[in-house]
Amino acid sequence: MKMLHFAVLFALLFSSSSHAADFCVAKLKGAGTPAGYACRMPSNVTVDDFVFTGLGVAGNTTNIISAAVTPAFVQQFPGVNGLGLSIARLDLAPAGVIPMHTHPGASEILFVVQGKITAGFISSSANTVYVKTLKKGDVMVFPRGLLHFQINAAGINSIAVVSFSDPDPGLQITDFAFFANDLSSELLEKSTFLDDAQVKKLKKVLGGTG
Template identity: 75%
Template structure:
């Protein structure tokens, strides 16, 4: 029997046997259930409505009257149940003049940023400590690989904004400054592990709400 004919028969059998597999169109999050590595459990399709697939809160800028003079409005699974299990989510960044999104990481996702107003200086640091830095204008796009430290700073004298997309419905977030100075890790240990001056550490803890 010719080899190509055997391959054809094998393919036919494989696809015939798999054609009866259950295919699920979506898994709208049941936010009352536990959030595990695979996401939230699915809401019953009988309880799913079009509102689960529509999110309107990114139309309005966030409140930038805070210590970083910036705001992040997320459309993650907790706010937008329809993205559950789809491997994507969104957020809006708003930066007042002088605003900054400090060094942070997303352990669960890569990020793409699209500038929609003003100018934003953005960058990330690779695991080899190479810095990739650019000042972006309206319409420019930059990608930040998963897990790498990155930041955004308003480089304009006006309000700047951007939309960001993530390759996960729950990208996760850890802000470096808050990880160091907004908890009860003893200041002496922070000093030992960062080589920072103890007085400066205590000052930053005071600003960010840390103790110790």
């Protein structure tokens, strides 16, 4: 009787596990949703869907912020779809900065692999500021949705690896959100307490109109 019970239990466990999906490699041709992308058929999945090789190459930092982010999010790395994680490389040239920004969909962990980076975030409850200059080997966490930034604190290129708690963490850079759109200067002046000259200067630098 005991052997019969064991055989039945084993059959039930095997049956349930054989029907469970091990992964959901993203079908990127379809539209993404907050729940992720549709799954590709397992017969169309290869080992390359679970490998990303781009983080070994430095990003191009010849831009207005002297910084670059090389993402391995679901759009570049379909194997992370549905797994609740992703990763990226951060390159900061001397004087480079990742301006104040948020990731609406994920918390972030930053690991410094070269140079020094001053990083910080602002709490939403009391606007408390948490700032630290990180050296090689240091790690800092940024809670989901909070404003945060990173600035090169060394005279050399600084590099970090950042991981996120979502395959598609989202990104909104505050400066670009304010000044790289067509929101009227008058409304921006009233909502930011900046004067007309400052608003129009920032719109010109960041490509905004109005």
